[in-house]
Amino acid sequence: MKLEHVPGTNRGTVVLYALSTCGWCGKTKDLLKEMGVEHSYVYVDLLPEKELEEALREVERFNPQGSFPTLVIDNRKVIVGFREKEIRETLG
Amino acid sequence: MITEAEIDSRYQRLDREARQGGYNLNPDIAFTRNLVRGLLVNEQRYGYMACPCRIASGKKEEDLDIICPCDYRDPDLNDYGACYCALYVSGDVVAGKSTAGPIPERRPSRAERKEARLKGAREALGTLAYPVWRCRVCGYLCAMNNPPLVCPICKAKQDRFERFL
Secondary structure (H helix, E strand, C coil), X not given: CCCEEEXXXXXXXXXXXXXXXXXXXXXXXXXXXXXXXXXXXXXXXXXXXXXXXXXXXXXXXXXXXXXCCEEEECCCEEEECCCHHHHHHHHC | CXXXXXXHXXXXXXXXXXXXXXXXXXXXXXXXXXXXXXXHHHHHHHCCCECCCCCCCCCHHXXXXXXXXXXXXXXXXXXXXXXXXXXXXXXXXXXXXXXXXCCCCCCCCHHHHHHHHHHHHHCCCCCCCCCEEEECCCCCEEECXXXXXXXXXXXXXXXXXXXXX
């Protein structure tokens, strides 16, 4: 599964699982960019079938509900949804 | 590709239908137009307007609950003043008395949905003179051999009905 890399300040390994059609995912992506945090993202809905299933399982491992956006920091900390305050506090 | 004109036209239709039913689209026009674009993308991709903020399976029978307006809109409007993607908001949000933010996902997980499908298939049919059908979008009930082709209240299609009794 190919992740798009966005350069910026290193705050750990920051991975955003998003949907290309989703408003809250867009806001989360814009926030990371505005904060200048180095991260990778993937639009799960645009993946080919097999990779999509793999990505969904990955998301469900961090967030059993399997909802978007799911933001994973250092494979540990998980922020589900556009929680602006929490994202700023965690990565600011 | 979705054109601006297509977004305009769908936005206007959804806005008109929302008002007629006593609902409101999100007054943040740029945000809402972006969601309408997502709905149109999903309509092209899957053949139905799956929620832009949820991952659709592409199998209509598994995605019926997230075809916009989704099964969860009304309870979410009631509890949070906005639906999950925030296309629909409460009157208080329109009046500026509260704001629409991200809300918890009410839709059961994939594993829970699978379990519910198996359970539904196991349940025995009742002994009423007619089955009672419930519109999952607006809650309308009718006792007939089959649900109506279109919900007379909210215009949801027949496949959005579930057996209630």
